[in-house]
Amino acid sequence: MVPPRLTLVSDNTREKTGKAKSGDAEETRDAGSAVPELGDPDAAIDHLTQSAGREKLRRLEAMLFASHQPLDAKTLAARCLDEGDDVHSLLIALQAEYKDRGVVLVRVAGRWQFRTADDLSYLLERQQKEERKLSKAAQETLAIIAYHQPVTRAEIEEIRGVSTSPGTLDVLMETGWIRPRGRRRAPGRPLTYGTTEEFLIHFGLDSIKDLPGLADLKAxxxxxxxxxxxxxxxxxxDVAALMPDELPLTDESEEEQEALPLDGDETEEEPDASKKEGED
Structure with missing residues (x-):
């Protein structure tokens, strides 16, 4: 019978094994430090609060990412947040997270939307897309409407110093950047024009007040x-409601109907005097 062979283990091997075991224990302790201990209720509450906040940010992120148009804070709060949540603070936190990313969260026309970072927009240009450039007359007319709204066609012509073609206003309305607001309380009741939300969204403005001022244009x-x-x-x-000198847009046929007397309101005509005399 052959006796079993004995293998001697050096002290260095035991030291390495001991170090490995101690290292594993340290890693275990480090990993466990991220989880609050059961005996610390404050740390557990903070951990749960942070987890709930992250979940709400994820919900907002998903809603904004899936939407093809900007969403307002009220809609976001109603669809993916709990009652009493500060949706504005959450949106600001989400905006800060995307500050230096390829996609950024911006506020346009009072609503929120993910957009490509301005310095990376050239990557998404489509060369086959044909863009129509506005004529100088259309650009001047659009600027006058933006800064002077509500404004009539006659007032636009007075500011420009030249007559404005109806086609110029038609082009601007086709783009969706201006709209008829109402009618001026003046002879002829001319239409008044103003900008739309599409105008704010296209030019990246939160409100019409963000248009550049005199100093900005000079610079x-x-x-x-x-x-x-x-x-x-x-x-x-930003005048969404009609001004005191504006009338609402109404159908002319309806106005004519209102001008006509209603059934039963007609006054009875007095009989002709000559007929009375003949009857007598």
Whole structure:
């Protein structure tokens, strides 16, 4: 019978094994440190709060990513948040997370939308897409409407100093950037025009008040530095409701119907005097 062979284990091997075991224990302790201990209720509450906050950010992210149009805070809160949640703070936190990403969260026309970062937009350009450039007259007309709304065609012509073709207004309405607002309380009741939400979304504005002012236009070189004395620019205002000098848009046929007397309101005509005399 052959005796079993004995293998001697050196102290170095035992030391390495001991170090490996101690390292595993340290890694286990480090991994366990991320989870709050059962005996620490405050840490457990904080952990649950952070987890709930992350889940709400994920919901907002999913809703905004799937939507093809901007969503307002009220809609987002109703669809994916709990009652009492601060949707504005959550949106700001989500916007901060995407600050330096290829896709950023922006606020346009009072609503929220994911968009490609401005410095990366060239990557998504489609060369086969044909873009129609606005004529100079259309650009001037659009600028006047944006800054002076509500404004009539006659007022646009007075500001420009030349007549405005009806086709110019038609082109701007086809783009969806302007719309008829109402009618001026003046002879002839001319239409008044204003900008739309599509205008704000296309130009990346949260509200019409974000249009550049006089100093911004000068700095961009869009205005002559030698302007006449007393030159001013109107402060664009967001006027969704009709102004006191505006009437609502109504169908002319309905107005004619309102002008006609209703059944039963007709006054009885007095009989002709000559007929009375003949009857007598």
């Amino acid at each position: 961009a070189g869009l205005l002559d530095a030698n302007l006449p004395p007393g030159f001013t620019m109107p402060s664009p205002t």
